[in-house]
Amino acid sequence: MTTAAIIVAAGRGTRAGGDQPKQWQPLAGRRVIDWTLAAFEAVDDIARIVLVLHPDDMARYPPRDRITTVAGGALRAESVRNGLESLTETDVTNVLIHDVARCCTKSAYISYVLYELQNAPAVAPALPVTDALWQGHDGYVSGTQDRSGLYRAQTPQAFDFQSILQAHRAHSGEALDDVEVARAAGIDVKIIDGDESNLKITHPSDFSRAEKILKEQMDIRVGSGLDVHRFGPGDHVMLCGVAIPHSRGLQGHSDADVGMHALTDAIYGGLAMGDIGRHFPPSDPQWKGAESHIFLRHAVEMAGENGFVINNMDVTLICEHPKITPHAPAMRQALSGITGVDIERVSVKATTSERLGFTGREEGIAAQALVTLVKT
Numbered sequence: 001m002t003t004a005a006i007i008v009a010a011g012r013g014t015r016a017g018g019d020q021p022k023q024w025q026p027l028a029g030r031r032v033i034d035w036t037l038a039a040f041e042a043v044d045d046i047a048r049i050v051l052v053l054h055p056d057d058m059a060r061y062p063p064r065d066r067i068t069t070v071a072g073g074a075l076r077a078e079s080v081r082n083g084l085e086s087l088t089e090t091d092v093t094n095v096l097i098h099d100v101a102r103c104c105t106k107s108a109y110i111s112y113v114l115y116e117l118q119n120a121p122a123v124a125p126a127l128p129v130t131d132a133l134w135q136g137h138d139g140y141v142s143g144t145q146d147r148s149g150l151y152r153a154q155t156p157q158a159f160d161f162q163s164i165l166q167a168h169r170a171h172s173g174e175a176l177d178d179v180e181v182a183r184a185a186g187i188d189v190k191i192i193d194g195d196e197s198n199l200k201i202t203h204p205s206d207f208s209r210a211e212k213i214l215k216e217q218m219d220i221r222v223g224s225g226l227d228v229h230r231f232g233p234g235d236h237v238m239l240c241g242v243a244i245p246h247s248r249g250l251q252g253h254s255d256a257d258v259g260m261h262a263l264t265d266a267i268y269g270g271l272a273m274g275d276i277g278r279h280f281p282p283s284d285p286q287w288k289g290a291e292s293h294i295f296l297r298h299a300v301e302m303a304g305e306n307g308f309v310i311n312n313m314d315v316t317l318i319c320e321h322p323k324i325t326p327h328a329p330a331m332r333q334a335l336s337g338i339t340g341v342d343i344e345r346v347s348v349k350a351t352t353s354e355r356l357g358f359t360g361r362e363e364g365i366a367a368q369a370l371v372t373l374v375k376t
Helices: 032-041 055-060 076-085 107-117 161-170 178-184 205-217 258-270 293-305 325-339
Strands: 003-009 046-053 067-071 094-099 122-128 133-137 140-145 151-153 157-160 190-193 220-232 236-239 242-245 308-318 346-351 364-375
Touching: 003 032, 003 076, 032 046, 032 094, 032 107, 046 055, 046 076, 055 067, 067 076, 076 094, 076 161, 076 178, 094 107, 094 161, 107 122, 107 157, 107 190, 122 178, 157 161, 157 178, 161 178, 220 258, 236 258, 242 325, 258 293, 258 308, 258 325, 258 364, 293 308, 293 325, 308 325, 325 346
Parallel strands: 003 046, 003 094, 046 067, 122 190, 308 346
Antiparallel strands: 094 157, 122 151, 122 157, 133 140, 220 364, 236 242, 308 364
């Protein structure tokens, strides 16, 4: 089975206030949309993520890794259908459909929804209504409503892909959610336990509630790395994935990319998983001359396997020569491409040691790195 997720983010969300749609508004240090996507990216069982955006927002989230983007329609049901249609030429068998405004959804909960789908054609999380329900007229209570059998619907809702695709193709007009579309097509939808913290941002006050939930569940770690390589024969140095012409090269068991090594160790450090030497022993001949992106990518994968995303990376190169600043943009681009971290969250800078020490004597280059890891 192959699972895809469709994140519906094409709405304007005017009730939430603010000067831009709610999915793009800041929340606990990130945007609402970033929290939502991070939760789904951390689930290994999800092979593809389709982000459905308003046509005016397509440039605001460039596709990357498992994430593709599709323009939405005027109605939510149209947006979901566009997302489903984009998957018709793939091997997807199951699909999760989720509202981007439910940014407090946990990765473990998404996995629970997928587990429940194994035994039903469709599943949807919901919470039973426990409060008394009134009917009102002109600001006064005009009656009561029996709450028996009533539920508050949540997402992600999960379906057999072909079934919900055909249901959406047959549906016209708007629908409150995809359960309504499924039931109109005769699909039985199993109710599964919802999560009280899985709130949907609708009104301005919801932002503070969501921030409180996210901060309570956040596991934030900082890792640091330090590496040094000496100069030797050569005509270039590899620094942060970029080959820079130089009168000498850096010496090491691998390609001696001191910047990438420091960054890799920083990620391992944040995970409390040792250093490069533990994972790629220099005594092992298969790593002789290896390109350092192999090490860095492994560290990133280890972070993902342990439920972390890299929030930002900061590398400082310490040397007299070569000059780093002209190459820093290319280095940021290279590191972003290897790690999947948005380039706006990747920093590469340089300093000298004022002609002091081994770097001042131009005997080698040192690098230090810091990363922030956030549990999703």
